[in-house]
Amino acid sequence: MASSIVLRITCMVLISMMVCAPLAHAAISCGTVQSSLAPCIPYVRNNGSGSVPPGCCKGIASVNAAAKTTADRQAVCECLKKAIGAIAGANPAVIAGLPGKCGVNVPYKISTSTNCKT
Template sequence: MAGSTVVMKLVCLLVVAMVTAAPLAEAALTCGQVSTGIRPCIDYLKKGGAIPDACCNGIRSLNSAAKTTVDRKSVCNCLKSAAGSIKGINLSLAAALPGKCGVSVPYKISPSTDCNNVQ
């Protein structure tokens, strides 16, 4: 009886460990999160001028959240898609934005970027 209780506790512990580990293995950032992060940048990317603080805060937040290669590729693909789908965006401003916000991004934000090469 005591042996089966120990086995049940171990099985429960294993199930809990698997449930908590699964989301961590698939922790890629979503395009919704990327969209929210760059939303304050859209007017700047269309018209230029002063970069809103909320824009740089969003860029910095995305950069710090993209901790894994999967996350960085996901963000790259979302940014690539946004750069190609939002009408009126100045791609030169988009490419320079991370640097102007003090963030180093190892790829160009452009519809032609190959996100498979992002590390």
């Protein structure tokens, strides 16, 4: 009788772990990406003149550090592609050069033509 209860509890724990585990590893939201990179908008609209705002570099570094898994990096990439198209007057070359100016190594080119699945 006791072993039956232990077996049932063990099964319930395993099922719970399998159901909850994917939720714990969800990709970074676009909202997080957009709010982290919002300080970059004036710089990219101003054609990259002046120095990159410190908040912009901090946002780029934090998003890059948070994107630990392939799914996270793909989600960030897709968010960036959408955001680039939504920023009126932004220079794509300036946007693509931001990580380098901030000393952050992003593993893909930031561009609307980037294939985020690869």
